[in-house]
Amino acid sequence: MFSFVVSRILQALPVMFVVSLISFAMFAYVGDPVSIMLGQDFTEAQRTALVHDLGLDQPFFIQFATFVGNALQGEFGLSYRLSRPVAELIADRAPATLELAVCAAFIALAVGVPLGVYTGIFRHSWLSRFFLTFSLIGVSLPTFLIGILLILTFSVWLGWLPSFGRGDVVQIGWWSTGFLTWSGIKAMILPAITLGLFQLTLIMRLVRSEMMEVLRSDYIKFARARGLSNRSVYFGHALKNTLVPVITIAGLQLGSIIAFAIVTETVFQWPGMGLLFIQSVGAADIPVMAAYLMLIAAVFVTINLVVDLLYYAVDPRLRVGRGGH
Amino acid sequence: MSLLQVKNLRVEFPTRRGTLVALDDVSFDIAPGEVLGVVGESGAGKSMTGAAIIGLLEPPGRIAGGQILLEGKRIDNLPYEQMRRIRGRQIGAIFQDPLTTLNPLYTIGRQLIETMTTHLPIGPGEAREKAIGWLEHVGIPAARERIDSYPHEFSGGMRQRVVIALALCAEPKLIVADEPTTALDVSIQAQVIAMLKTLAREKGTAMMLVTHDMGVIAETADRVAVMYAGRISEIGPVRELVRHARHPYSKGLMDSIPPLDRRVERLQQIDGSMPRLSAIPKGCPYNTRCPRVFDRCYVERPELLDAGTTRAACWLYAEGAPQGASV
Structure with a gap:
């Protein structure tokens, strides 16, 4: 188990190196920070x-080496x-983004x-059809449009939420949390829904198709033939x-929720890392952009590791040798 | 009184191009402790009959007529929840492929304990002890150590033993065994069948043994039902049916088994194939392949008729049949 974690971390190092190289190289061409910093009047x-x-x-490689050396x-x-x-x-902005991402992921999973289980079991009920239609909207509407529609409805017309x-x-x-004040919680609702809606519909459709597949399997038929309760068959054996x-998809989605909160943060002027990134792009602020991309790469690598560990927890067939981990 | 009575069972599948009749007028009884073998080609309705009895027909299949009675009480029209209490507790089931019938993510102990605590008034601790006992009964070596193993840690034959323990652990009165040895190595088949037979005898459990292996039937069953195109074509004591089958189809079936005691140049075979459900001919469904077909077989459908020691759905055993009918 320990050696598995270590080997995964060692595998992650080249990934991080390549990401830093690519991002650093890319940013050398996004604009000239010097002229932006100097403004209109300056001498040679x-x-x-x-x-x-x-x-x-x-030279470029010296710059890169300096960057990596410092980053380490x-x-x-x-x-x-x-x-x-x-x-x-980044430490200033990270709590806002992470709280938003966690809320969005929680909504996506909890709903x-x-x-997905319901629509997988009761495939033909009208409620399932309703959920599926609704999920199609979630999948097909772009995030910024959903955000704007929510603002229009709940902030402009109803005036319930900021x-x-x-x-x-x-x-x-150093952590700033919005969970402890009423206005913080109210401000969280719309962005979290906006950010989580796409993932929600994705997870729902995934769980549904997996449920339908599993419910056809022999071991579910055998579980029914043994007279186990529906609850145990659906939520124990099938789910x-x-x-x-x-887990695979949800893990990767959590990564993209953090990484691509940019759009939602822009729509809601959410003071998170995504907004910081967008503002930095405008100013060709290379250090911030490079650090942000490195952080996102690190998040993805970590999530992948956690996902792999969860596989082991869920599926005994993956554990090597008897007795497992 | 019979343990299980199936009366004029009819199962239909509504499809876009009309209703298919998968089982038509199937009737038989199983006495307590008796083993009824059910044989026939693929698609004859053997497994379908088993599924109907345990109340787990795959939708859109449904029971469209007839009755199924367990100890004199109808079970074919029970609500799902009541039927669930009967499944496992009164009627156990064994399926064909032990590699897929066990849930891969739970230990075999957990699956056994869950089944017992669902049906019997015992706690998890007692159920665990009983589970170990059952594993020993079905011949799992070192049962106490292996109870916390996962299904993938067992071979196919061992897994089928676990499946049998699961089917028997709530001590049902009837077991519906659907091709329990078909997926196993030939060398293992005999062991598993012998074990199943011994256990059923010890516990007084009746069994409906669905298979297309006549060897298994001859060795295990008390009576045999031969099915063809969704109907029973002959039913009777196993000894009689194997040696002196009356229905031309059962006879063809028995002749196609290679005998061990003498040399034959060519094995007998039945020409043609079983009609599809959508194209069952009028009259006797076997009339397209039967070597002894005559006028009446194209017009009227034969009921099960007395044919000496067995009952056969064949007009040869009705009055006024052509000469030389009673073979």
């Missing part, structure tokens, strides 16, 4: 000095735009799995057998 001497200060006159020490440099350490900027921002937050150490593919 000022420009040369700034280029030298930023290390931009060095947790040092991502200063933001060109805000002149603050990147690590600090998606039961709906249309932007995080509400009041409480600071616990557990659908979990392996569901």
